[in-house]
Amino acid sequence: DNVQKGFAKDSISRYIDLENREVSLAVLHDEAIYEEELHRIFAKSWLMLGHDTEIPNPNDYVVRFMGEDQVIVARSPDGSVHVSLNVCPHRGMHVCISDSGNTRAHKCIYHGWAFRPDGSFIGAPVEREQMHGKIKTKKELGLKQARVHLYGGLIFASFDQNGPSFEESLGEMKFYYDMLFQRTDNGLEVLGPPQRLTIDANWKTAGEQSASDGYHMLTLHQSLLERGVMGGEPNSAHESAPAMYGVNVAGNGHTLRCIPADTTFTMMAGSTTEDMTDAQRLELMPPPGITKELLPQLAKHMSPEQMHVLAKAPPVVGNIFPNVGILFIYVPLRDGSLGSGLVLHTMNPRGPHHFEWSTWFFAENDTSENVKAMMRAACAQGVGTSGVIEQDDSDTWPHMSESARGVVGRTETMKYQAILGQTRAADWPDKAEVYEGFSKDDCQWNWWKNYHAIMTR
Ligand code: FES
Structure with a gap:
């Protein structure tokens, strides 16, 4: 706490305009701020x-x-x-x-x-x-x-020996993360060691994107959508736009995008599940990472409220503050159903201008070995070190950091004014902040607000 105290606080307040929801690119470049992040965020967070x-x-x-x-x-x-x-x-x-x-x-x-x-x-x-x-x-x-x-x-x-417990740090978002990480008898199994590469960018470029930026899907990953690489039939960006509607949840800088199961099913199979009960929909469309034979285990470990979320709009992509990214990669299984593998990324700073990008693949332990192998292959093709999806993303982050190197460029701002505001359907659990509708900047702004609070505390 003795390092750069007053200076960094002033800088952060100068760089992050809470009222207008703009963040100066300088925050990606300033070395004093980076030093302060090591103290305030990386030496204290879980x-x-x-x-x-x-x-x-x-x-x-x-x-x-x-x-x-x-x-x-x-x-x-x-x-x-x-x-x-x-x-x-x-x-x-x-x-x-x-x-x-x-x-x-x-x-x-x-x-x-x-x-x-x-x-x-x-x-x-x-x-x-x-x-x-x-x-x-x-x-x-x-x-x-x-x-x-x-x-x-x-x-x-x-x-941080005296900081909040892990569960306190998750807050109400634990309700949603339990649906990803604590849902079967024998839990998750890592599918091999993490894949690692160093990216020439500030860690926050990937950090804020991981906070459920859905918007970039339609442009940055357009070529993958058009070729069906993101799952399902080849789609134009326009046809994929329905997947941009859903329920985004956030709290303490942690976020998740929950994409309606019906949207995913319609994109994959061309028909709707709208009139189905939760149980029928789960049978037809198990949540990401769960194969049909694991549904009884899911029901055992999840509350009725969690089962409803998993049936209606399961969490598919998001982050855990400060530096964990979460997503599922879809994989067509041999029985014609749709499987998916869980992927976790971390972005670990290696100086202000570089970060190490590590990627783990996971399957539920009780998944068949055959399906695990398919999940591993699909995850490696999508988001491994040479994965087709990550090649898109990892191209943007160095560009942003490079923009921040210029003395004029770093006076530009990242803008988060596309705000939906909190809206919660009557049947959605009263947990965390909820933004229902077209995926906008709400989650990423939540990430920056949490960053600002920690850096100015
Ligand atoms: Fe480790 Fe000497 S024994 S530095």
Whole structure:
């Protein structure tokens, strides 16, 4: 909190015009603001680091980032998951220099201090001779720990020891996220390690897009719509416009676009489900990521209100603030029905002008292996490092950052004035902020309002 305090607050208020809903491009370029983001957002938020099926065995580990801080995500012999700062308390070397592996002891290659998977200090070479005198106790020499929360197996961590709990940070949006992450007996399974690439852009370019920007579908992804790559029959952008109507939900900077099942079914099959009951519609059109044989599990884990949302307009795309993107990729299954694979992205800053883009594919654990393989293939083709969808998106973000490099360009603003305002149908649950209608800027403005609140707190 001591860093750049007054300056960044003033800058943020200068760059984000709350009244007119405009954000200066300078916010993508300003290095002092970036430094402040590392303190206020990435050192304090709950950040997604992966999934516990990536480290299934005792002593398994992966190395990930929380902002610019590298961490070891490891499973202890007792099964618990720990997130430790990958910085040796001796002289600051990275204790672990592999991306992933399995070890009972992480031994620093510099002078040999060693640490357990839970980060506690084991010992050092020639310990008695080297460490007698004023050296600290073993308890004090462990790796710095982050708080950890497992949510549907997703590993979230925060370095804010006194901040809100994970569930408090989700607020009422947890009602919707549970429909994606906590809905079956055996939960999600990650389909391989994350795919990663570095993009030459500020992390917020992808961050604000992930907050349910539906508008770009019609233009940026037009060629994919025309060729049927986004699922269903080839459509013109005009024919795809019905998918822009739906229910967008938001809270605390988290957002989801809920697209009516009937719209999706009509686009895929050419007929309507309008007169059907929830149960009939779910049978015909299971929610994204759920195959028909898993419907009984869904009913077991979801409340009637959640089942109604899943039948009427299931969440399909969105984000978890600050840096998780969520979407489903549709895949036609061999029985003629429509399946879909869950994709999670993170955008982790690597300086103000670059970010690491990581992508995980998921299936419900109880999905058949055959369908998992089809989901994995469809996700890789769509949103892998060379996926056809992400090539569109990842082309825009560097352009925006480049615009912000120009001293004139950065005086331009991003505009969020296409506001629908809160509207909630009588049968929609009273959870979070709800915007029903044509997808506009409401969700992304919610993202920026949350960003502004954190940066000026
Ligand atoms: Fe790690 Fe010295 S820096 S043991």
